[in-house]
Amino acid sequence: MNSIDPSCNDLKHRYDQCFNTWFESYLNPSSAPRTPQETHAKADEYERSCGELFREYTECVKRAIKSKEGLEELIDNAWSEPPFAGFASGDGCEADAGGEGEAGKGGKR
């Protein structure tokens, strides 16, 4: 699968591989965390293994989006309203909120 910009393909593939490997071990019942401590350790493991790759990859994607006329504005418009507003700010389960409450937190990116 390709990235929005070919220059990000290599980073995309390496990051996807890293995340997919981690995520499989995260959910597979034979290796999934069973306590809050194990969950925390597993989240730390993701950050250690994939954090730097994630930052490099998403920076590349952001640059690519900026280079496509009008696309950044379309994304900001979608983020300005429920149910998409405030999603990645760690503010809870917007997908269950039925479109209420998070409108004021949009556009933080």
Added chain:
Amino acid sequence: MVQWFKSEQSFAYPWWHTTVGIWRKYPNPHSAHVKTVDVLNRIVDPKTGDVKTERIIGVQQSAPAWAVKLFGADSTAYVLEQLHVSPSTQTTRCTSINLSLAQYLTCLERIAYTPHPADPQGKTAFSQVAEIVSVGGLGWKAAERKLEEHSVRRFGENAGRGREGFEYVLRHLKFAPQPQPAAA
């Protein structure tokens, strides 16, 4: 005007298998129209264990001739997707909306994957609701209605292909042998 498309299905795989498969859905033999997939943002919450992901998907859509005349030549249309995986509740939710052509029509889709009530260990329940709204940018009611109806029909076709594509991926998923988690 609003039109709805609703669907409930099941996949013959446990919830965790289906959720792992979401990130590997593309490419598949039924998804030639999906051209690019990128992660915009992702958070793994160490307290709740939830994984929240934001993605942008690029799709090559071929429009009917009358729409091409209205909107110009085919190009890549973009979709924004937010996915929320909650292992503690075994729920995966996906909300998506078209970014391109949003001034004419919006298709807001909500999908949920949960263990199937009839077989929670072995099957995944899938529910999908799409809300298709013409936003009035055409300024001509008949064209708006036509666009909405075409979109609902098209959505149904794509949903069928999407399901076949996902089935294919789930069937071919291979899992790595897992080491046991380290003692806390």
